[in-house]
Amino acid sequence: MKAVVITAFGKPDVLRVETRPRPTIVANQVLIQVKAAGINRPDIFQRKGYYPAPKDVVQDIPGLEVAGVVIEVGSGVRWEIGDEVCCLVAGGGYAEFVAVDADSCLPLPVGLTFAEAASLPETLFTVWDNVFRRGELQRDEHILIHGGAGGIGSTAIQLAKAFGARVSATAGSDEKCKYCRDLGADRVFNYKEQDFEQLLEEEGVDLVLDSIAGDYFEKHLNILRPDGRLVQINAAQGKRVSLDISKLMQKRLIITGSTLRARDLSFKAQLARDVQKAIWPILGHTFKPQVYRSFPFTEAAEAHSLLENGDVFGKLVLIF
Structure with missing residues (x-):
């Protein structure tokens, strides 16, 4: 062959x-x-x-x-x-x-x-396991999805919307942001021009599907609502992060992740x-x-x- x-x-x-x-x-x-x-x-x-x-x-x-x-x-x-x-x-x-x-x-x-x-298969299995099994996304909850225009992101946006969630996403260009909105995302941030933490901190999110890590980690702890969940599926900006344990306890946050x-x-x-x-x-x-x-x-x-x-x-x- x-x-x-x-x-x-x-x-x-x-x-x-x-x-x-x-x-x-x-x-x-x-x-x-x-x-x-x-x-x-x-x-x-x-x-x-x-x-x-x-x-x-x-x-x-x-x-x-x-x-x-x-x-x-x-x-x-x-x-x-x-x-x-x-x-x-x-x-x-x-x-x-x-x-x-x-x-x-x-x-x-x-x-x-x-x-x-x-x-x-790869994207569906990854999203179903991490968003719906590990992340336990529920109807009417708010999820933040990074890299919304990619394979995982485009799958996660569609499935989260199909099961009744509110979706925010990030992407790296205006064209990609439009693509995410066309897939159903409620809000999309061009991460090269906008600070998603600043724009989401007051409203908050229930779940973050993250492939970035690095300095995004602390941002996620800040925007997660009480009982929020952070699910890591990659660490493109670095696998070592700083964790404020008091914030984790005060908000009762769950941090998890997986490989498939x-x-x-x-x-x-x-x-x-x-x-x-x-x-x-x-x-x-x-x-x-x-x-x-x-x-x-x-x-x-x-x-x-x-x-x-x-x-x-x-x-x-x-x-x-």
């Missing part, structure tokens, strides 16, 4: 197409002929050497989400050859074939293309079931995939460059 391989740690041009053996499957797995693979920032971190795959996963083929056709089935699975599915994977998604845990697969949503379906890639298969299988039950019925209606651009898999380096430059609204996808 053809696969996009990280030939060395570095810039996008280290991604090369090579020939690799087709994966073999074991019990409770299926082999997917990949039609499309979503691109995510963790793929960039892996390419740079900052985010290695789990030990039991192929190390030099990135890719955390795919959509395609089941062509082989192992024992004990509910899928059949020919089924169209999308799936969260721990690595190896940038390839023509990938062996996956059968219980982590979801049926291709009705009316969606393979490219649209491939843009879903290394979680065990049983966790991901249950998350897949939860996502299918909660989100599949609203796909194409109150929630729509946001595919900004699709690339042939041979142009993976160009796709990574575009994502790193930040000129992306929603998700990028590779086509096989």
Whole structure:
């Protein structure tokens, strides 16, 4: 099979197409002929050497989400050859074939293309687990979402609105701010020109979905209402922060966070079931995939460059 391989740690041009053996499957797995693979920032971190795959996963083929056709089935699975599915994977998604845990697969949503379906698993699983499970977002609560124009942000805005929350978001340009408003955000702040802390401190928020950390951490403690929750999913500005314990106690705040890639298969299988039950019925209606651009898999380096430059609204996808 053809696969996009990280030939060395570095810039996008280290991604090369090579020939690799087709994966073999074991019990409770299926082999997917990949039609499309979503691109995510963790793929960039892996390419740079900052985010290695789990030990039991192929190390030099990135890719955390795919959509395609089941062509082989192992024992004990509910899928059949020919089924169209999308799936969260721990690595190896940038390839023509990938062996996956059968219980982590979801049926291709009705009316969606393979490219649209491939843009879903990583962001949907991340948002559902962190916003609705860990963050316990409730109807009529107020959530702040950073990076609203990105893959995670565009997903979080739509889902928070679909389930009745009030949404504030940040983005890095006026065009991206408009995009967030078009997705349903009630208020959007251009973080290059506006101080979200100053503008939200009086009103307050119940939940923050944060991928920034650094000096944003203290700002979040200031704007969170009593019993508020801060959920960390990345630390783009730095992982070490200063915490005022008295403020944490006085407001009864909850600070939590998570990563998804290394979680065990049983966790991901249950998350897949939860996502299918909660989100599949609203796909194409109150929630729509946001595919900004699709690339042939041979142009993976160009796709990574575009994502790193930040000129992306929603998700990028590779086509096989």
